[in-house]
Amino acid sequence: xxxxxxxxxxxxxxxxxxxxxxxxxxxxxxxxxxxxxxxxxxxxxxxxxxxxxxxxxxxxxxxxxxxxxxxxxxxxxxxxxxxxxxxxxxxxxxxxxxxxxxxxxxxxxxxxxxxxxxxxxxxxxxxxxxxxxxxxxxxxxxxxxxxxxxxxxxxxxxxxxxxxxxxxxxxxxxxxxxxxxxxxxxxxxxxxxxxxxxxxxxxxxxxxxxxxxxxxxxxxxxxxxxxxxxxxxxxxxxxxxxxxxxxxxxxxxxxxxxxxxxxxxxxxxxxxxxxxxxxxxxxxxxxxxxxxxxxxxxxxxxxxxxxxxxxxxxxxxxxxxxxxxxxxxxxxxxxxxxxxxxxxxxxx
Numbered sequence: 001x002x003x004x005x006x007x008x009x010x011x012x013x014x015x016x017x018x019x020x021x022x023x024x025x026x027x028x029x030x031x032x033x034x035x036x037x038x039x040x041x042x043x044x045x046x047x048x049x050x051x052x053x054x055x056x057x058x059x060x061x062x063x064x065x066x067x068x069x070x071x072x073x074x075x076x077x078x079x080x081x082x083x084x085x086x087x088x089x090x091x092x093x094x095x096x097x098x099x100x101x102x103x104x105x106x107x108x109x110x111x112x113x114x115x116x117x118x119x120x121x122x123x124x125x126x127x128x129x130x131x132x133x134x135x136x137x138x139x140x141x142x143x144x145x146x147x148x149x150x151x152x153x154x155x156x157x158x159x160x161x162x163x164x165x166x167x168x169x170x171x172x173x174x175x176x177x178x179x180x181x182x183x184x185x186x187x188x189x190x191x192x193x194x195x196x197x198x199x200x201x202x203x204x205x206x207x208x209x210x211x212x213x214x215x216x217x218x219x220x221x222x223x224x225x226x227x228x229x230x231x232x233x234x235x236x237x238x239x240x241x242x243x244x245x246x247x248x249x250x251x252x253x254x255x256x257x258x259x260x261x262x263x264x265x266x267x268x269x270x271x272x273x274x275x276x277x278x279x280x281x282x283x284x285x286x287x288x289x290x291x292x293x294x295x296x297x298x299x300x301x302x303x304x305x306x307x308x309x310x311x312x313x314x315x316x317x318x319x320x321x322x323x324x325x326x327x328x329x330x331x332x333x334x335x336x337x338x339x340x341x342x343x344x345x346x347x348x
Contacts, residue, residue, distance in 0.1 A: 001031060001034075004027075004031045005037065005040060007023070008037060008040045009040055011023070011044075012044030012048055015044075015049060017044035017045055017049055017054075021041050024037050034067070035067055035068055035069070035070055035072075035073065036072075038062050038073070039072045039073050039076060042073060042076040042077060043076040045058055046076050046080030047076060047083070050080070052081055055076070055077055055080045070102065071102055071103065071105050071108065074093065074094075074097045074104075075107035078108055078111035078112065079107065079110075081111075082118070085115070086115070087115045087118070090115040091115075094108070104137075106140065109128065109132045109137060109139075110140075110143050110146065112128060113125045113132075114146040116128065117147050117149070117150040120154065122147065122150055122154070129147070139172075140172060141167065141174070144172065145177045148160045148163050148167075148181050149177070152181040152184060160182070164182075174202060176206070176210065179195065179210070180210065183210070189221075192217070196210075205237070207239070208234075208242055211231075212244055212245055216248050216252060219248075219252025219256065220252075222256055224256075227249070243277075246265060246268075246269040246274060251280060253265065259284075266280065266281075266284055
């Protein structure tokens with residue numbers, strides 16, 4: 001049975017949840033239905049595929065077949081609805097769980113706290129965190145991140161920093177998500193680079209998403225020196241720009257009129273065999289076509305001016321030729337005519 005559960009987990013991990021579900025139902029005579037098998041499917045649909053609808057279907061299937069829910073079942077379904085922002089559903093399931101006598105674990109508390117914070121019920125989320133501590137379950141970085149992220153969105157920076165300090169006192173290391181919450185609130189380049197430096201000192205290295213967020217921010221601020229500084233820093237830190245990085249950079253350059261640079265990086269992106277972005281491809285192809293047409297028009301314009309000047313020279317030369325012909329006509333004929341066999345010839 002353990003090997004069967006390992007196989008189901010592996011399939012779900014790589015998003016083959018439908019195949020995992022087929023295995024569970026087609027092998028029920030060999031591997032009877034149990035809570036763990038359904039929990040794996042519940043987690044796969046709810047938190048890997050992130051489909052509340054499919055997760056609810058598995059939840060109802062468990063009820064229909066008389067399979068007992070445990071704390072892992074509740075954690076999976078609550079986490080799914082929490083990510084989707086279904087606060088009403090989260091609270092309803094959380095209350096039912098308590099009524100059924102199932103004790104919440106850290107994952108359950110984190111899911112409910114996340115849903116409350118996402119719904120901007122920060123006070124209630126902090127109270128639940130205190131309840132969690134009273135029950136002997138210590139908050140972790142995920143708990144603090146849910147609250148810090150919402151406080152930063154609400155521009156309550158001092159409260160967010162207070163929770164950050166509390167997090168450090170409790171011995172929890174800030175994660176990339178913690179710093180991302182603060183980086184989004186910053187308004188100057190000096191603040192951004194200072195926090196980036198502090199992030200590295202704390203042993204939390206920036207990732208691709210960090211640079212994407214900051215490149216977008218600096219493009220919006222039209223600070224292209226800082227954009228290219230970050231781009232070079234990515235390569236120096238061994239982070240190879242992916243498709244998303246290129247798209248954000250190219251889009252930012254294009255919208256700010258840096259068309260030559262945008263085309264250069266788009267060519268670089270295609271040379272690296274990264275999948276082109278249709279909208280950007282269309283914009284740059286239109287710009288390139290218009291550029292070529294403009295260059296042709298300039299060349300033709302220069303050619304027309306050249307033809308006109310040559311025509312002018314020729315027209316100035318024509319009167320001279322005419323004068324020459326007039327003089328020739330006025331001269332007396334010196335050649336003699338020879339007649340032979342009824343024809344007249346100039347004498348050679």
